[in-house]
Amino acid sequence: MGLEHMIPSLAGDGFFTTQVNRVIGWARKNSLWPYPFGTACCAIEMMATLNSRYDLSRFGAEVIRFSPRQSDLMIVSGRISLKxxxxxxxxxxxxxxxxxxxxxxxxxxxxxxFNTYPQIQGVDQFIPVDVYIPGCPPRPESLIDALVKIQQIIDGQVERHEFTRPDKAPEAKELESAKKN
Amino acid sequence: MADAPNTSPEPKKPRLAENDLNLELLKSKLGAALLKLEVAHAEQVVLHVARESLLDALRTLHDDPALSFKMLTDITAVDNLKREDFEPTRRFKVVHIIYSLEHKKRVRLETLVPEQDPTCPSASAIYKGAAWIEREVFDMFGIQFGGHPDLRRVLTPDYYEYHPLRKDYPITGKGERDNFVRSEELA
Known part of the structure; x- marks a missing residue:
């Protein structure tokens, strides 16, 4: 922040000024605890990402929690059915x-x-999603990239987008009114 | 030109030993319960039985030591709706596939079920494992199994109104997959 010189008493070794948000964000982004919602083959790639070859722990996200109450990052990997x-x-x-x-x-x-009756056509219709990974299944590098994107969102480098259900988004409403007219 | 070798063609043997059944024995054991015995694709033996005599046929096949079909491989169904020769009285076909561990033989039983009255007797009294398989057939085709101990849906949710594997059900459903409450609306 560069405020050190304005407070002479602090201007020594071992001090620097910053924002609380930045410090908390720095701590959060480097110790994400993922919840693995693995329902299909994408989960296999998620496991590969956690293994020593790709080693997600390099990014501080190796503590996989199977309890939602202890985790802060949900990885939805796989088909989500009606049930x-x-x-x-x-x-x-x-x-x-x-x-x-x-x-x-x-x-x-x-x-x-799977354009079929039990298959949810995108979980973002019902829960907010921050990062999408394309691929069928995506390679572990893609998941690592997504994790880095999440870290950038936490850090404030990338803006977190607003969650709107597709049929309730402003564009969809405009389209609908245009159709009526 | 040499004369053709004078050998009568040998009776064709099924490709798999499990299909090589004594058909006469089957016919005599099942008697009137058997409508028709068919050797179908890949020499598989198919027993066509009426709905009313299905349990009698299964009981005989299961209990008779000469047959001893003790293992139920699967129960499934076929919807004939899109067939060219479709008739409402032949809408569904319930298929039982059973195996004899003792003799290492396999047969298939086919039972026609009409559209107006989609019921079929439950085989769960003879094969205990039939109960859950019949739940799946009920879930997917809407065939009611009479005498079933607990006929509930098993794959689709309990509130589901349709039977998805019926041919008149659209593959993308009737909007069930799009009608969930958004998580923020619940909170």
Missing amino acids: MMPVLTEIYQQMGEPKWVISMGACASTGGV
């Missing part, structure tokens, strides 16, 4: 704030190749 969506919503709500969501792979993001 699973209420479970996913409930688990998302059980996670304490602040929390972030990665939608990993084509199925979680859009339904993928």
